[in-house]
Amino acid sequence: MPPIKPIPESPPDWPGEVHFRPIGRVCSPFREKFGIPRQARLAPAARARLEMLPPYDREEAFSGLEGFSHLWLLFVFHQDCLAAGWQPMVRPPRLGGRAKIGVFASRSPYRPNAIGLSAVAWHGLTRDQAGLSLSLSGVDLLDGTPVLDIKPYVPYADALPDASPGFTGKLEDRRWAVQFSDEAEQQLAGADPDGRLGLRALIEQVIGLDPRPGYMDRYPRRDTFALQLHNYDVQWQIAGNHARVISITGAASAR
Incomplete structure (x- = not known):
């Protein structure tokens, strides 16, 4: 049996770094991390506005989205997390901030790439003096959060009623x-x-x-x-x- 070759750290055809440009930023009621709901939609009254940045502030980019009630936001944990770096083991608040689990078993912001994902309710587009923005609710995002992408929430594919909740299902x-x-x-x-x-x-x-x-x-x-x-x-x-x-x-x- 031939020896197993080690996997190279970076395949030769992979880029060393991948850069993304924010498409918008969030204006939310949360001006500090303390008090932000630990998941989206836990506080439906948390309304926010996602201000689109040029050249992405074009109505035609949202054509067809009007039939959806919720969106996925892909965003960056921008405050402190980028400078802090990643941690292989974290203490999630859901476990009382005591027990440690692997970062990839959590939604901790201290990740190799400080990227988060939230499903939020959306209430349409607005064009005013500030530009084009999306009206949102049920957000768990700090004011000023950079958003990398927007995708529609598709119930038949995204809602999985038989999914196992892991350690989160054991806690009240x-x-x-x-x-x-x-x-x-x-x-x-x-x-x-x-x-x-x-x-x-x-x-x-x-x-x-x-x-x-x-x-x-x-x-x-x-x-x-x-x-x-x-x-x-x-x-x-x-x-x-x-x-x-x-x-x-x-x-x-x-x-």
Whole structure:
């Protein structure tokens, strides 16, 4: 039996590097990583706009997409992840940030190529002074995220009801009931008087998902947390089996 030849690191006909150019960028309510839902569509109130960049801002490039309700977005984890590099073993939040698994068994951003994939709802195209954009909801994307490609979500091929969920099927989602203090109610009315931002629903859904790191049980005395949504700092407390929003104020970065 002839000896097995080792596989070369890079076949001679492969390029050493592959470069991609973003086709658009996301404008979302998530101005920092803390609080972003850990998967798309967990917070339907998380609305966003995907601004197309020239020369891809052409209506004809989207001809035929109007019959689809959801899209796949291929994007780049751009904040910190590119500089941090990849890790062969990661601690996914779904396992409480403790247990390690291989990076290719996870959706961690710390990958050899910091590329992510999200299925989001889309609500049509808009052409205005800012250019051509797509209206989206249920996003899990940081504001400013570069998008590499858009593909239609095709239910007959993409929805696999018999697929095995791996380690994710063994865990229960923890969700909080969310209440607002009287002061927070008044601040919310001032921050989103006409409901255009959908700020109440967004706060309820994001905090209700319990965005805290899984290792927070190491700090049982800490009960107050804050995150930024749109241009507002939202502060809340854990009280028994629910979360209580105590203030909604203009973010320091927006003042």
